[in-house]
Amino acid sequence: xxxxxxxxxxxxxxxxxxxxxxxxxxxxxxxxxxxxxxxxxxxxxxxxxxxxxxxxxxxxxxxxxxxxxxxxxxxxxxxxxxxxxxxxxxxxxxxxxxxxxxxxxxxxxxxxxxxxxxxxxxxxxxxxxxxxxxxxxxxxxxxxxxxxxxxxxxxxxxxxxxxxxxxxxxxxxxxxxxxxxxxxxxxxx
Numbered sequence: 001x002x003x004x005x006x007x008x009x010x011x012x013x014x015x016x017x018x019x020x021x022x023x024x025x026x027x028x029x030x031x032x033x034x035x036x037x038x039x040x041x042x043x044x045x046x047x048x049x050x051x052x053x054x055x056x057x058x059x060x061x062x063x064x065x066x067x068x069x070x071x072x073x074x075x076x077x078x079x080x081x082x083x084x085x086x087x088x089x090x091x092x093x094x095x096x097x098x099x100x101x102x103x104x105x106x107x108x109x110x111x112x113x114x115x116x117x118x119x120x121x122x123x124x125x126x127x128x129x130x131x132x133x134x135x136x137x138x139x140x141x142x143x144x145x146x147x148x149x150x151x152x153x154x155x156x157x158x159x160x161x162x163x164x165x166x167x168x169x170x171x172x173x174x175x176x177x178x179x180x181x182x183x184x185x186x187x188x189x
Contacts, residue, residue, distance in 0.1 A: 003044035127159035154180035
């Protein structure tokens with residue numbers, strides 16, 4: 001009735017065996033393996049969610065997610081970014097025609113980038129916090145140039161970002177802050 005849901009210990013895993021059996025050109029660019037300790041959704045407009053075409057809510061809080069990004073194949077230089085972005089939005093929407101959320105907080109996110117075939121580290125994104133406001137994903141998403149990451153306002157703080165070369169640390173940056181409203185980024189070290 002209140003439109004509140006708590007979900008613990010979520011694991012979304014890609015079927016890597018299926019990818020290995022696909023033709024190279026048919027493989028996706030990336031695969032994601034996502035673990036989330038706690039997902040808290042509040043203020044969901046239950047009537048719209050039950051009808052199955054819209055997901056409208058007040059806030060989503062994602063706590064302690066761990067994401068592994070497998071880079072399956074490089075992006076082709078001829079790839080149309082607008083087409084890829086539309087495909088991404090369509091995948092997020094699924095059978096819905098609208099997703100609208102007032103705020104999304106992602107607390108203590110850790111992301112690892114891995115080359116799929118070689119199983120070599122690409123990057124580590126350590127202890128990040130992401131705040132997104134006024135999120136909207138709909139059929140006109142690709143025409144709205146006022147939004148970044150589907151939202152009107154994005155703030156990202158990252159404790160440490162490390163890139164690797166042959167599994168050895170190559171570049172390390174600490175205390176990264178991105179402010180979408182100011183379009184500014186700051187780094188400490």
